[in-house]
Amino acid sequence: MKLTTELENMILHFGEMASRWGFNRSVGQMLALLVFSDEPLSADDIATSLSISRGNVSMALKELHSWRLIRTHREPGDRKDYFLANGTIWELAQQVLAERKKREVDPTLSMLRSQLMTSEQDDMPGHARQQMQEIHDLLELFNHWFDDMQHMKPEHLKALMRLGSGVGKVLEMTDRLRPKTKMKAIGND
Amino acid sequence: MKLTTELENMILHFGEMASRWGFNRSVGQMLALLVFSDEPLSADDIATSLSISRGNVSMALKELHSWRLIRTHREPGDRKDYFLANGTIWELAQQVLAERKKREVDPTLSMLRSQLMTSEQDDMPGHARQQMQEIHDLLELFNHWFDDMQHMKPEHLKALMRLGSGVGKVLEMTDRLRPKTKMKAIGND
DNA sequence: CTAAACTTTCAGAAAATACTGAAATTACGA
């Protein structure tokens, strides 16, 4: 696996961005390498291409598996494992977002939920409790919305995104035309 | 600023989550403290409440300012600066997302853009170039959509999120009724 | 202008995170 300078630069860039995306440099570089490779690569291929240790590759592969971003391919009569990206770019992005939601949102939501449940009329200042409720409600809204979006067909989701805020206009109009539907929450400012 | 155990726990939680949200523990704790406080706090108040050094507070305040998450309040006849959260929870969340987009998406998008512009018919493998194009298109779509959403009124945006994937149904229906609008991209799978 | 009150900076220390490589373990073909 000889890399051109340009591909190499792109892989290095993904390595540098990795920590901002929730994983470490090696994981980022390896994901890029596998996404850009048109054939599955062995762990040794990866270690050689990126000049990192075999042990590091093994740990990073585990991490990538746990994010469901790669899968293993086995060649009959060959003991080696070969690895490749687990789906299209769109699917990988969905997977990353889902995993990040799980790590970045869910723990806080559950902490807020239990806090707001248990403490009834505490010695906690009213303003603090109110702010916690706001954060809770925002995260809950986000969570439901996100789950819903994840279940939409990619093509529908893409079309919806392309429509952008235009969707608001369409819904307002629809609402005016059909005031008995559940969309009536729109336009109440 | 004496903290109750429960408030304290919540602040510690925000500190632990901070690194996943793009800042460090002190910044996370301080943001939580200021969000939950019903009055502006001085740098010394903060250092005392959180048991961290004055220097650390100063650096974290700079960071919070750069994210536009706090603002400074000055009391006439008092030399101290006092700090408070810069808006509602919703506004703070928007601000965090905007800043994260800037740090997590924009650099990669511009790198991909220049790569795809300059290299015409390179020695770069076709599959790699194709994948880069896919990532580029996805990030561009996301960026436009995100900008659009940011310009919507919070109440409209909340209503839209509450509607969830229901919006797809509404649009499909609207589309069937009004096939000449630009929403016709919906439903082509 | 001076001095006290407050804030910022930054070198070094501490803590957290990532990486290496050799040893242990596992998986496979014969």
Next chain:
DNA sequence: TCGTAATTTCAGTATTTTCTGAAAGTTTAG
């Protein structure tokens, strides 16, 4: 089942990130 090829683990090391506290800088009342 055995031997070997491959993978995983993890203790030790290296690197990166964060934090401290003292010194330098800034602001303001008098």
